[in-house]
Amino acid sequence: MADTTLTRSYIHVPRKIPFTCLTxxxxxxxxxxxxxxxxMFVFFEDDERxxxxxxxxxxxxxxxxxxxxxxxxxxxxxxxxxxxxxxxxxxxxxxxxxxxxxxxxxxxxxxxxxxxxxxxxxxxxxxxxxxxxxxxxxxxxxxxxxxxxxxxxxxxxxxxxxxxxxxxxxxxxxxxxxxxxxxxxxxxxxxxxxxxxxxxxxxxxxxxxxxxxTSGTTGLPKPTVLSHHAVVNCAADTGAYRQGVDGFNDNWDSVRFGATMGFACSSSFSPKFLPVVRGCTTIVLFRVFDAEIMAKAFQQERVTECIFFINHISALLSLPNIDDYDFSSLRIACMSGSTMPLSLLQKANKIIKYITNMFGMTETLDNIANHPLDPKDVLDDSAFFPYGGMECKIVNDEGTIAPINTQGELHMRGYPLFMYYWGEEEKTKAMKDSNGWIHTGDIAEMDHRGFIKIRGREKELIIKSAINIAPAELESALSRHPSVNSVLVVGVPDYNTGEEVCACVSVRKENGKITVTKDELIEFCRGKVHALLVPKYVVFVDRFPTTDTGKFSRKEMTKRVIEMLDVITE
CATH class of the missing domain: 3.40.50.980 (Rossmann fold)
Known part of the structure:
Protein backbone atom coordinates (compact mmCIF):
# COMPACT_ATOMS: atom_id res chain seq x y z
CA MET A 1 0.00 0.00 0.00
CA ALA A 2 1.22 3.53 -0.75
CA ASP A 3 3.16 5.26 2.05
CA THR A 4 2.19 8.76 0.91
CA THR A 5 -1.15 10.41 0.27
CA LEU A 6 -1.84 10.75 -3.43
CA THR A 7 -3.28 13.86 -5.04
CA ARG A 8 -3.24 12.59 -8.62
CA SER A 9 -4.51 9.24 -9.86
CA TYR A 10 -1.17 7.52 -10.48
CA ILE A 11 0.57 4.85 -8.45
CA HIS A 12 3.64 2.68 -8.87
CA VAL A 13 3.67 -0.19 -6.38
CA PRO A 14 7.13 -1.43 -5.26
CA ARG A 15 7.67 -5.15 -5.69
CA LYS A 16 8.33 -7.16 -2.51
CA ILE A 17 10.28 -9.93 -4.22
CA PRO A 18 12.85 -9.88 -7.03
CA PHE A 19 11.98 -10.96 -10.55
CA THR A 20 13.23 -14.31 -11.78
CA CYS A 21 14.63 -14.94 -15.25
CA LEU A 22 13.52 -18.58 -15.33
CA THR A 23 10.97 -19.87 -17.82
CA MET A 40 1.43 -31.48 -7.54
CA PHE A 41 -2.09 -32.06 -8.84
CA VAL A 42 -5.07 -33.97 -7.48
CA PHE A 43 -7.86 -34.61 -10.00
CA PHE A 44 -10.71 -35.15 -7.56
CA GLU A 45 -13.41 -36.33 -9.95
CA ASP A 46 -11.03 -38.64 -11.84
CA ASP A 47 -9.41 -39.94 -8.62
CA GLU A 48 -5.92 -39.24 -10.01
CA ARG A 49 -2.91 -37.93 -8.06
CA THR A 214 -10.45 -13.26 -24.89
CA SER A 215 -14.11 -13.76 -24.07
CA GLY A 216 -15.15 -12.60 -27.50
CA THR A 217 -18.22 -10.63 -26.38
CA THR A 218 -17.71 -8.31 -29.37
CA GLY A 219 -16.75 -10.45 -32.35
CA LEU A 220 -14.12 -13.17 -32.67
CA PRO A 221 -11.99 -13.77 -29.55
CA LYS A 222 -8.56 -12.15 -29.78
CA PRO A 223 -5.51 -14.46 -29.43
CA THR A 224 -3.59 -12.89 -26.54
CA VAL A 225 0.11 -13.79 -26.36
CA LEU A 226 1.88 -13.96 -22.98
CA SER A 227 5.53 -14.57 -22.13
CA HIS A 228 7.24 -16.98 -19.74
CA HIS A 229 8.42 -13.96 -17.72
CA ALA A 230 4.87 -12.72 -17.21
CA VAL A 231 3.52 -16.13 -16.16
CA VAL A 232 6.30 -17.10 -13.74
CA ASN A 233 6.58 -13.73 -12.01
CA CYS A 234 2.83 -13.18 -11.76
CA ALA A 235 2.55 -16.58 -10.07
CA ALA A 236 5.30 -15.56 -7.67
CA ASP A 237 3.51 -12.31 -6.86
CA THR A 238 0.26 -14.19 -6.26
CA GLY A 239 2.03 -15.66 -3.24
CA ALA A 240 3.66 -12.46 -2.02
CA TYR A 241 0.33 -10.82 -1.15
CA ARG A 242 -0.36 -13.49 1.50
CA GLN A 243 2.43 -12.45 3.85
CA GLY A 244 0.88 -11.76 7.22
CA VAL A 245 -2.33 -13.74 6.71
CA ASP A 246 -2.72 -15.69 9.92
CA GLY A 247 -2.21 -19.40 9.55
CA PHE A 248 -0.19 -18.99 6.35
CA ASN A 249 2.78 -16.67 6.84
CA ASP A 250 3.71 -17.33 3.20
CA ASN A 251 4.37 -21.01 3.92
CA TRP A 252 3.23 -22.60 0.69
CA ASP A 253 3.88 -26.14 1.85
CA SER A 254 0.45 -26.07 3.49
CA VAL A 255 -1.46 -24.51 0.58
CA ARG A 256 -3.95 -26.65 -1.34
CA PHE A 257 -5.32 -24.49 -4.13
CA GLY A 258 -8.75 -25.27 -5.57
CA ALA A 259 -9.20 -25.02 -9.36
CA THR A 260 -12.74 -23.85 -10.15
CA MET A 261 -12.19 -22.60 -13.71
CA GLY A 262 -11.68 -24.46 -16.95
CA PHE A 263 -7.96 -24.77 -17.71
CA ALA A 264 -8.37 -22.76 -20.92
CA CYS A 265 -9.61 -19.68 -19.07
CA SER A 266 -7.00 -17.07 -18.10
CA SER A 267 -8.62 -17.01 -14.65
CA SER A 268 -7.25 -20.53 -14.19
CA PHE A 269 -3.70 -19.20 -14.47
CA SER A 270 -3.03 -19.54 -10.71
CA PRO A 271 -4.15 -23.17 -10.29
CA LYS A 272 -2.05 -24.21 -13.31
CA PHE A 273 1.17 -22.36 -12.50
CA LEU A 274 1.29 -21.77 -8.73
CA PRO A 275 2.59 -25.32 -8.10
CA VAL A 276 5.46 -24.66 -10.53
CA VAL A 277 6.56 -21.47 -8.78
CA ARG A 278 5.44 -21.98 -5.19
CA GLY A 279 5.45 -25.73 -4.77
CA CYS A 280 1.86 -25.91 -3.51
CA THR A 281 -0.71 -28.54 -4.49
CA THR A 282 -3.60 -27.78 -6.84
CA ILE A 283 -6.86 -29.67 -6.35
CA VAL A 284 -8.73 -29.92 -9.65
CA LEU A 285 -12.22 -29.95 -8.19
CA PHE A 286 -14.22 -31.08 -11.22
CA ARG A 287 -14.11 -31.56 -14.98
CA VAL A 288 -16.93 -29.12 -15.63
CA PHE A 289 -18.43 -26.93 -12.89
CA ASP A 290 -20.57 -28.79 -10.35
CA ALA A 291 -21.30 -27.22 -6.94
CA GLU A 292 -21.95 -30.55 -5.18
CA ILE A 293 -18.68 -32.06 -6.39
CA MET A 294 -16.90 -28.84 -5.41
CA ALA A 295 -18.25 -29.04 -1.86
CA LYS A 296 -17.15 -32.68 -1.52
CA ALA A 297 -13.69 -31.84 -2.81
CA PHE A 298 -13.27 -28.91 -0.42
CA GLN A 299 -14.03 -31.21 2.49
CA GLN A 300 -12.14 -34.32 1.47
CA GLU A 301 -9.04 -32.62 0.06
CA ARG A 302 -8.87 -29.85 2.70
CA VAL A 303 -8.67 -27.04 0.15
CA THR A 304 -7.24 -23.87 1.71
CA GLU A 305 -7.64 -21.30 -1.07
CA CYS A 306 -9.75 -20.86 -4.18
CA ILE A 307 -10.72 -18.45 -6.97
CA PHE A 308 -14.46 -18.04 -7.60
CA PHE A 309 -16.75 -16.36 -10.04
CA ILE A 310 -19.83 -15.06 -8.28
CA ASN A 311 -22.04 -17.78 -9.82
CA HIS A 312 -19.70 -20.44 -8.37
CA ILE A 313 -19.92 -19.20 -4.79
CA SER A 314 -23.65 -18.53 -5.16
CA ALA A 315 -24.27 -22.09 -6.37
CA LEU A 316 -22.14 -23.50 -3.56
CA LEU A 317 -23.96 -21.55 -0.86
CA SER A 318 -27.33 -22.48 -2.36
CA LEU A 319 -26.78 -26.22 -1.91
CA PRO A 320 -29.66 -27.51 0.25
CA ASN A 321 -27.23 -29.69 2.23
CA ILE A 322 -24.51 -27.04 2.60
CA ASP A 323 -24.40 -27.55 6.38
CA ASP A 324 -23.37 -31.18 5.89
CA TYR A 325 -19.95 -30.14 4.59
CA ASP A 326 -16.84 -29.12 6.49
CA PHE A 327 -15.24 -25.98 5.06
CA SER A 328 -12.96 -25.28 8.00
CA SER A 329 -9.80 -25.59 5.85
CA LEU A 330 -10.96 -22.94 3.36
CA ARG A 331 -9.39 -19.64 4.43
CA ILE A 332 -9.10 -17.43 1.35
CA ALA A 333 -11.58 -16.94 -1.49
CA CYS A 334 -10.56 -14.69 -4.36
CA MET A 335 -13.58 -13.20 -6.12
CA SER A 336 -13.40 -12.44 -9.83
CA GLY A 337 -15.67 -11.01 -12.49
CA SER A 338 -18.49 -9.25 -10.60
CA THR A 339 -19.35 -7.20 -7.54
CA MET A 340 -20.27 -9.48 -4.66
CA PRO A 341 -23.61 -8.49 -3.09
CA LEU A 342 -23.61 -7.83 0.65
CA SER A 343 -26.07 -10.64 1.37
CA LEU A 344 -23.88 -13.13 -0.50
CA LEU A 345 -20.72 -11.79 1.15
CA GLN A 346 -22.24 -12.26 4.61
CA LYS A 347 -23.22 -15.85 3.79
CA ALA A 348 -19.80 -16.59 2.34
CA ASN A 349 -18.04 -15.24 5.42
CA LYS A 350 -19.66 -18.00 7.45
CA ILE A 351 -17.55 -20.61 5.67
CA ILE A 352 -14.57 -18.55 4.37
CA LYS A 353 -12.44 -16.38 6.65
CA TYR A 354 -10.91 -14.03 4.06
CA ILE A 355 -12.67 -12.89 0.90
CA THR A 356 -10.66 -10.69 -1.41
CA ASN A 357 -11.23 -8.91 -4.70
CA MET A 358 -9.37 -9.89 -7.83
CA PHE A 359 -8.96 -7.65 -10.80
CA GLY A 360 -7.50 -8.36 -14.17
CA MET A 361 -8.20 -9.17 -17.79
CA THR A 362 -6.92 -11.71 -20.29
CA GLU A 363 -4.30 -9.17 -21.34
CA THR A 364 -2.95 -9.04 -17.76
CA LEU A 365 -3.15 -12.75 -16.95
CA ASP A 366 -6.51 -11.92 -15.39
CA ASN A 367 -4.91 -11.24 -12.03
CA ILE A 368 -2.99 -8.10 -11.05
CA ALA A 369 -4.62 -7.45 -7.70
CA ASN A 370 -5.54 -9.78 -4.87
CA HIS A 371 -5.05 -8.80 -1.21
CA PRO A 372 -6.87 -10.57 1.66
CA LEU A 373 -5.70 -8.02 4.24
CA ASP A 374 -7.20 -5.00 2.47
CA PRO A 375 -9.26 -2.68 4.73
CA LYS A 376 -12.90 -3.68 5.13
CA ASP A 377 -14.19 -0.54 3.44
CA VAL A 378 -12.13 -1.48 0.38
CA LEU A 379 -13.44 -5.04 0.24
CA ASP A 380 -17.00 -3.84 0.74
CA ASP A 381 -16.58 -1.42 -2.16
CA SER A 382 -14.98 -4.03 -4.44
CA ALA A 383 -11.86 -1.88 -4.83
CA PHE A 384 -8.37 -3.28 -5.36
CA PHE A 385 -4.70 -2.43 -4.86
CA PRO A 386 -2.27 -3.49 -7.62
CA TYR A 387 0.50 -6.06 -7.27
CA GLY A 388 4.09 -4.95 -6.77
CA GLY A 389 5.78 -3.99 -10.00
CA MET A 390 2.60 -2.50 -11.50
CA GLU A 391 1.87 1.08 -12.49
CA CYS A 392 -1.72 2.31 -12.72
CA LYS A 393 -3.17 5.68 -13.68
CA ILE A 394 -6.60 7.15 -14.33
CA VAL A 395 -6.71 9.20 -17.54
CA ASN A 396 -9.40 11.82 -18.18
CA ASP A 397 -11.00 12.84 -21.49
CA GLU A 398 -8.16 15.29 -22.14
CA GLY A 399 -5.61 12.46 -21.97
CA THR A 400 -4.01 13.64 -18.74
CA ILE A 401 -3.80 12.02 -15.29
CA ALA A 402 -6.97 12.80 -13.36
CA PRO A 403 -7.10 14.09 -9.77
CA ILE A 404 -7.91 11.46 -7.15
CA ASN A 405 -11.55 10.40 -6.75
CA THR A 406 -12.25 11.42 -10.36
CA GLN A 407 -13.47 9.02 -12.99
CA GLY A 408 -11.49 8.25 -16.12
CA GLU A 409 -10.07 5.30 -18.07
CA LEU A 410 -7.76 2.93 -16.20
CA HIS A 411 -4.35 2.47 -17.82
CA MET A 412 -1.84 -0.14 -16.59
CA ARG A 413 1.81 -0.89 -17.24
CA GLY A 414 4.00 -3.66 -15.87
CA TYR A 415 5.44 -7.14 -16.18
CA PRO A 416 2.22 -9.29 -16.41
CA LEU A 417 0.92 -7.55 -19.52
CA PHE A 418 0.41 -9.38 -22.79
CA MET A 419 2.96 -9.15 -25.59
CA TYR A 420 0.56 -8.69 -28.53
CA TYR A 421 -2.54 -10.08 -30.21
CA TRP A 422 -1.45 -12.77 -32.66
CA GLY A 423 -1.83 -11.45 -36.21
CA GLU A 424 -3.69 -8.34 -35.00
CA GLU A 425 -1.25 -5.44 -35.22
CA GLU A 426 -3.87 -2.68 -35.30
CA LYS A 427 -5.85 -4.15 -32.40
CA THR A 428 -2.61 -4.50 -30.43
CA LYS A 429 -1.80 -0.81 -31.00
CA ALA A 430 -5.32 0.17 -29.95
CA MET A 431 -4.95 -1.73 -26.66
CA LYS A 432 -1.25 -1.14 -25.88
CA ASP A 433 0.33 2.22 -26.68
CA SER A 434 3.94 2.96 -27.66
CA ASN A 435 4.88 3.62 -24.03
CA GLY A 436 3.68 0.18 -22.91
CA TRP A 437 0.44 1.32 -21.23
CA ILE A 438 -2.60 -0.91 -21.67
CA HIS A 439 -5.79 1.10 -22.23
CA THR A 440 -8.20 -1.16 -20.39
CA GLY A 441 -11.50 0.42 -21.42
CA ASP A 442 -12.51 0.32 -17.74
CA ILE A 443 -13.94 3.47 -16.17
CA ALA A 444 -12.37 3.77 -12.73
CA GLU A 445 -11.31 6.14 -9.97
CA MET A 446 -8.40 6.06 -7.51
CA ASP A 447 -8.47 7.21 -3.89
CA HIS A 448 -5.68 8.89 -1.90
CA ARG A 449 -4.28 5.51 -0.84
CA GLY A 450 -4.01 4.13 -4.37
CA PHE A 451 -7.04 1.84 -4.16
CA ILE A 452 -8.87 1.61 -7.47
CA LYS A 453 -12.62 1.26 -7.89
CA ILE A 454 -13.97 0.06 -11.23
CA ARG A 455 -17.09 1.97 -12.20
CA GLY A 456 -17.83 0.25 -15.50
CA ARG A 457 -16.67 -0.39 -19.03
CA GLU A 458 -16.53 2.29 -21.71
CA LYS A 459 -18.46 -0.04 -24.01
CA GLU A 460 -21.05 -0.61 -21.26
CA LEU A 461 -21.71 3.06 -20.51
CA ILE A 462 -25.35 4.07 -20.52
CA ILE A 463 -25.82 7.41 -22.30
CA LYS A 464 -28.78 9.16 -20.68
CA SER A 465 -29.62 12.72 -21.70
CA ALA A 466 -26.14 12.99 -23.28
CA ILE A 467 -24.44 12.05 -19.98
CA ASN A 468 -22.32 8.90 -19.61
CA ILE A 469 -23.42 6.63 -16.76
CA ALA A 470 -21.27 3.75 -15.47
CA PRO A 471 -23.41 0.73 -14.46
CA ALA A 472 -20.94 -0.58 -11.84
CA GLU A 473 -21.66 2.27 -9.42
CA LEU A 474 -25.35 1.39 -9.23
CA GLU A 475 -24.56 -2.33 -9.11
CA SER A 476 -22.33 -1.71 -6.11
CA ALA A 477 -25.06 0.26 -4.33
CA LEU A 478 -27.84 -2.24 -5.00
CA SER A 479 -25.66 -5.16 -3.97
CA ARG A 480 -25.75 -3.80 -0.43
CA HIS A 481 -29.50 -4.32 -0.09
CA PRO A 482 -30.04 -7.34 2.20
CA SER A 483 -32.56 -8.92 -0.19
CA VAL A 484 -30.35 -8.69 -3.29
CA ASN A 485 -28.43 -11.80 -4.35
CA SER A 486 -26.93 -10.37 -7.53
CA VAL A 487 -27.50 -7.44 -9.88
CA LEU A 488 -26.67 -6.40 -13.43
CA VAL A 489 -27.43 -2.88 -14.69
CA VAL A 490 -28.06 -2.26 -18.40
CA GLY A 491 -29.33 0.53 -20.60
CA VAL A 492 -32.62 0.29 -22.51
CA PRO A 493 -33.70 2.53 -25.39
CA ASP A 494 -35.80 5.55 -24.47
CA TYR A 495 -37.44 8.04 -26.84
CA ASN A 496 -36.88 11.08 -24.59
CA THR A 497 -33.49 10.45 -22.99
CA GLY A 498 -31.76 8.11 -25.45
CA GLU A 499 -31.30 5.41 -22.82
CA GLU A 500 -32.75 4.68 -19.40
CA VAL A 501 -31.28 2.72 -16.53
CA CYS A 502 -32.63 -0.77 -15.89
CA ALA A 503 -31.53 -2.83 -12.86
CA CYS A 504 -31.83 -6.58 -13.41
CA VAL A 505 -31.91 -8.14 -9.97
CA SER A 506 -31.92 -11.60 -8.45
CA VAL A 507 -33.46 -11.36 -4.97
CA ARG A 508 -33.85 -13.53 -1.90
CA LYS A 509 -37.13 -15.40 -1.57
CA GLU A 510 -39.02 -16.71 1.44
CA ASN A 511 -41.61 -19.45 0.93
CA GLY A 512 -41.29 -18.88 -2.80
CA LYS A 513 -42.09 -15.14 -2.60
CA ILE A 514 -39.70 -12.26 -3.19
CA THR A 515 -38.75 -10.23 -0.11
CA VAL A 516 -38.60 -6.78 -1.70
CA THR A 517 -40.57 -4.79 -4.27
CA LYS A 518 -39.31 -2.92 -7.31
CA ASP A 519 -40.34 0.41 -5.82
CA GLU A 520 -38.46 -0.37 -2.61
CA LEU A 521 -35.28 -1.06 -4.56
CA ILE A 522 -35.63 2.17 -6.52
CA GLU A 523 -36.15 4.10 -3.30
CA PHE A 524 -33.15 2.35 -1.73
CA CYS A 525 -30.93 3.85 -4.45
CA ARG A 526 -31.93 7.46 -3.81
CA GLY A 527 -29.22 9.37 -2.02
CA LYS A 528 -26.70 6.56 -2.55
CA VAL A 529 -25.99 7.26 -6.21
CA HIS A 530 -26.31 10.26 -8.53
CA ALA A 531 -29.93 11.03 -9.42
CA LEU A 532 -29.34 10.03 -13.05
CA LEU A 533 -28.27 6.57 -11.86
CA VAL A 534 -31.47 5.83 -9.95
CA PRO A 535 -33.07 3.13 -12.12
CA LYS A 536 -36.26 3.83 -14.00
CA TYR A 537 -36.85 0.11 -14.41
CA VAL A 538 -36.25 -2.90 -12.16
CA VAL A 539 -36.53 -6.43 -13.57
CA PHE A 540 -36.51 -9.52 -11.35
CA VAL A 541 -34.64 -12.50 -12.80
CA ASP A 542 -33.96 -15.98 -11.43
CA ARG A 543 -30.59 -16.36 -13.14
CA PHE A 544 -28.37 -14.32 -15.41
CA PRO A 545 -27.02 -15.32 -18.80
CA THR A 546 -23.28 -15.98 -18.68
CA THR A 547 -20.36 -15.93 -21.08
CA ASP A 548 -18.38 -19.10 -21.77
CA THR A 549 -16.00 -18.08 -18.97
CA GLY A 550 -18.82 -18.00 -16.40
CA LYS A 551 -19.10 -14.22 -16.11
CA PHE A 552 -22.46 -12.45 -16.36
CA SER A 553 -23.20 -11.48 -19.97
CA ARG A 554 -24.35 -7.87 -20.01
CA LYS A 555 -24.79 -8.01 -23.76
CA GLU A 556 -27.22 -10.96 -23.61
CA MET A 557 -29.03 -9.49 -20.61
CA THR A 558 -29.59 -6.26 -22.54
CA LYS A 559 -31.15 -8.21 -25.41
CA ARG A 560 -33.50 -10.00 -23.03
CA VAL A 561 -34.50 -6.77 -21.29
CA ILE A 562 -35.30 -5.11 -24.61
CA GLU A 563 -37.51 -8.09 -25.50
CA MET A 564 -39.24 -7.68 -22.13
CA LEU A 565 -39.71 -3.95 -22.60
CA ASP A 566 -43.46 -4.16 -23.03
CA VAL A 567 -43.60 -6.00 -19.69
CA ILE A 568 -41.23 -3.57 -18.01
CA THR A 569 -43.26 -0.49 -18.93
CA GLU A 570 -46.55 -1.78 -17.57
Missing part, protein backbone atom coordinates in the same frame (compact mmCIF):
# COMPACT_ATOMS: atom_id res chain seq x y z
CA UNK A 24 8.05 -22.08 -16.81
CA UNK A 25 9.94 -25.25 -17.68
CA UNK A 26 13.15 -24.16 -15.96
CA UNK A 27 11.29 -23.11 -12.81
CA UNK A 28 9.44 -26.43 -12.90
CA UNK A 29 12.73 -28.37 -12.96
CA UNK A 30 14.02 -26.41 -9.97
CA UNK A 31 10.84 -27.07 -7.98
CA UNK A 32 10.89 -30.80 -8.81
CA UNK A 33 14.43 -31.04 -7.42
CA UNK A 34 13.19 -29.60 -4.14
CA UNK A 35 9.97 -31.58 -3.63
CA UNK A 36 9.86 -34.49 -6.10
CA UNK A 37 7.48 -36.69 -4.10
CA UNK A 38 4.95 -34.04 -3.11
CA UNK A 39 1.53 -34.08 -4.79
CA UNK A 50 0.30 -36.77 -9.70
CA UNK A 51 3.49 -35.86 -7.84
CA UNK A 52 5.95 -33.27 -9.09
CA UNK A 53 8.35 -35.99 -10.27
CA UNK A 54 5.57 -37.90 -12.03
CA UNK A 55 4.46 -34.74 -13.82
CA UNK A 56 8.04 -34.10 -14.92
CA UNK A 57 8.44 -37.65 -16.20
CA UNK A 58 5.14 -37.66 -18.07
CA UNK A 59 5.50 -34.16 -19.53
CA UNK A 60 9.05 -34.91 -20.71
CA UNK A 61 7.79 -38.10 -22.36
CA UNK A 62 5.03 -36.10 -24.05
CA UNK A 63 7.58 -33.45 -25.11
CA UNK A 64 9.86 -36.09 -26.60
CA UNK A 65 6.95 -37.45 -28.64
CA UNK A 66 6.27 -33.94 -29.93
CA UNK A 67 9.92 -33.76 -31.01
CA UNK A 68 9.64 -37.10 -32.76
CA UNK A 69 6.85 -35.66 -34.92
CA UNK A 70 8.84 -32.56 -35.80
CA UNK A 71 7.36 -30.00 -33.39
CA UNK A 72 9.80 -27.23 -32.50
CA UNK A 73 10.15 -23.91 -30.67
CA UNK A 74 7.60 -21.35 -31.83
CA UNK A 75 5.11 -23.90 -33.20
CA UNK A 76 1.55 -23.71 -31.86
CA UNK A 77 -0.31 -26.55 -30.16
CA UNK A 78 -4.03 -26.18 -29.45
CA UNK A 79 -5.82 -27.47 -26.33
CA UNK A 80 -9.57 -28.13 -26.22
CA UNK A 81 -11.60 -29.97 -23.62
CA UNK A 82 -12.40 -30.31 -19.93
CA UNK A 83 -10.04 -30.44 -16.93
CA UNK A 84 -8.04 -33.68 -17.09
CA UNK A 85 -4.43 -34.68 -16.47
CA UNK A 86 -3.50 -34.92 -20.17
CA UNK A 87 -4.30 -31.22 -20.55
CA UNK A 88 -1.59 -30.23 -18.04
CA UNK A 89 0.89 -32.87 -19.19
CA UNK A 90 0.70 -31.36 -22.69
CA UNK A 91 0.92 -27.81 -21.32
CA UNK A 92 4.15 -28.47 -19.40
CA UNK A 93 5.57 -30.35 -22.39
CA UNK A 94 5.04 -27.26 -24.54
CA UNK A 95 6.68 -25.04 -21.91
CA UNK A 96 9.82 -27.19 -21.94
CA UNK A 97 10.19 -27.04 -25.74
CA UNK A 98 9.24 -23.41 -26.36
CA UNK A 99 6.08 -24.53 -28.17
CA UNK A 100 3.28 -22.00 -27.74
CA UNK A 101 0.20 -23.50 -26.05
CA UNK A 102 -3.09 -22.19 -27.47
CA UNK A 103 -5.95 -22.73 -25.04
CA UNK A 104 -9.55 -22.81 -26.25
CA UNK A 105 -12.52 -22.63 -23.90
CA UNK A 106 -14.72 -25.69 -23.85
CA UNK A 107 -17.80 -23.66 -24.79
CA UNK A 108 -16.14 -21.92 -27.76
CA UNK A 109 -18.36 -22.38 -30.84
CA UNK A 110 -16.96 -24.72 -33.46
CA UNK A 111 -17.10 -21.95 -36.08
CA UNK A 112 -14.85 -19.71 -33.98
CA UNK A 113 -12.47 -22.56 -33.19
CA UNK A 114 -12.19 -23.35 -36.91
CA UNK A 115 -11.16 -19.77 -37.70
CA UNK A 116 -8.68 -19.51 -34.82
CA UNK A 117 -6.97 -22.86 -35.53
CA UNK A 118 -6.32 -21.69 -39.08
CA UNK A 119 -5.34 -18.17 -38.07
CA UNK A 120 -2.79 -19.47 -35.56
CA UNK A 121 -1.64 -22.28 -37.90
CA UNK A 122 -1.73 -24.83 -35.09
CA UNK A 123 0.19 -28.03 -35.89
CA UNK A 124 -1.30 -30.18 -33.13
CA UNK A 125 -4.68 -30.37 -31.39
CA UNK A 126 -4.96 -31.99 -27.96
CA UNK A 127 -8.46 -33.14 -27.04
CA UNK A 128 -9.03 -34.10 -23.42
CA UNK A 129 -11.14 -37.14 -22.60
CA UNK A 130 -14.42 -35.32 -21.97
CA UNK A 131 -17.11 -34.12 -22.40
CA UNK A 132 -18.85 -36.82 -24.41
CA UNK A 133 -19.77 -34.52 -27.31
CA UNK A 134 -16.20 -33.32 -27.87
CA UNK A 135 -15.55 -35.96 -30.54
CA UNK A 136 -18.73 -35.05 -32.41
CA UNK A 137 -17.89 -31.35 -32.29
CA UNK A 138 -14.39 -32.10 -33.57
CA UNK A 139 -15.76 -34.17 -36.45
CA UNK A 140 -18.15 -31.33 -37.27
CA UNK A 141 -15.14 -29.05 -37.61
CA UNK A 142 -12.80 -31.57 -39.31
CA UNK A 143 -15.06 -33.70 -41.55
CA UNK A 144 -12.06 -35.68 -42.87
CA UNK A 145 -12.12 -37.61 -39.59
CA UNK A 146 -15.18 -39.48 -40.88
CA UNK A 147 -13.17 -40.90 -43.78
CA UNK A 148 -10.25 -43.05 -42.74
CA UNK A 149 -9.00 -43.15 -46.33
CA UNK A 150 -8.36 -39.41 -46.40
CA UNK A 151 -4.72 -38.42 -46.09
CA UNK A 152 -4.14 -35.78 -43.42
CA UNK A 153 -6.57 -32.91 -42.85
CA UNK A 154 -7.13 -31.08 -46.15
CA UNK A 155 -9.44 -28.50 -44.54
CA UNK A 156 -6.67 -27.66 -42.04
CA UNK A 157 -3.42 -27.70 -44.03
CA UNK A 158 -1.26 -26.71 -41.03
CA UNK A 159 -2.74 -29.33 -38.68
CA UNK A 160 -0.46 -32.37 -38.69
CA UNK A 161 -1.83 -34.56 -35.89
CA UNK A 162 -4.38 -34.86 -33.09
CA UNK A 163 -3.88 -36.33 -29.62
CA UNK A 164 -6.95 -37.60 -27.77
CA UNK A 165 -7.23 -38.40 -24.07
CA UNK A 166 -9.52 -41.39 -24.66
CA UNK A 167 -9.05 -44.54 -26.68
CA UNK A 168 -9.70 -42.50 -29.77
CA UNK A 169 -12.36 -43.56 -32.28
CA UNK A 170 -10.01 -42.17 -34.95
CA UNK A 171 -7.13 -44.59 -34.32
CA UNK A 172 -7.24 -46.06 -37.82
CA UNK A 173 -7.07 -42.74 -39.61
CA UNK A 174 -4.68 -43.02 -42.54
CA UNK A 175 -1.06 -41.91 -41.99
CA UNK A 176 -1.57 -42.27 -38.19
CA UNK A 177 -2.55 -38.60 -37.88
CA UNK A 178 -4.57 -39.24 -34.70
CA UNK A 179 -3.21 -40.82 -31.52
CA UNK A 180 -4.73 -41.71 -28.22
CA UNK A 181 -2.69 -40.58 -25.25
CA UNK A 182 -1.09 -43.97 -24.56
CA UNK A 183 0.00 -44.47 -28.16
CA UNK A 184 1.33 -40.95 -28.43
CA UNK A 185 3.50 -41.28 -25.33
CA UNK A 186 5.29 -44.27 -26.94
CA UNK A 187 6.41 -42.43 -30.07
CA UNK A 188 9.59 -40.92 -28.62
CA UNK A 189 13.04 -42.44 -28.99
CA UNK A 190 15.77 -42.17 -26.36
CA UNK A 191 17.42 -39.55 -28.56
CA UNK A 192 14.24 -37.46 -28.37
CA UNK A 193 14.15 -37.85 -24.58
CA UNK A 194 17.77 -36.75 -24.27
CA UNK A 195 17.03 -33.49 -26.09
CA UNK A 196 14.13 -32.24 -23.97
CA UNK A 197 15.99 -30.83 -20.98
CA UNK A 198 18.69 -29.27 -23.17
CA UNK A 199 16.05 -27.50 -25.25
CA UNK A 200 14.25 -26.36 -22.08
CA UNK A 201 17.34 -24.55 -20.77
CA UNK A 202 17.75 -22.81 -24.14
CA UNK A 203 14.34 -21.08 -23.93
CA UNK A 204 14.39 -17.37 -23.01
CA UNK A 205 12.15 -15.78 -20.40
CA UNK A 206 10.81 -13.29 -22.96
CA UNK A 207 9.74 -15.99 -25.41
CA UNK A 208 5.97 -16.43 -25.83
CA UNK A 209 4.58 -19.43 -23.94
CA UNK A 210 0.80 -19.35 -24.05
CA UNK A 211 -2.05 -17.83 -26.03
CA UNK A 212 -5.32 -17.24 -24.22
CA UNK A 213 -8.36 -16.13 -26.19
Missing amino acids: IGQQFYETVKRIPDKE ITFQQMKDQSQQFAASLLSLGMKKGDRMAFWGANHAEWLIGLYACAQLGIIAVTFRLALPVQALDILLKKLRCKCLLLSRSPDDLVNRTVQMIPELRDHSTKGFPSFPDLEFIVHGNLSPFDHHQESCVYNMDAFMKLATQSDMDQVETICWSIDMDDPCIIYT
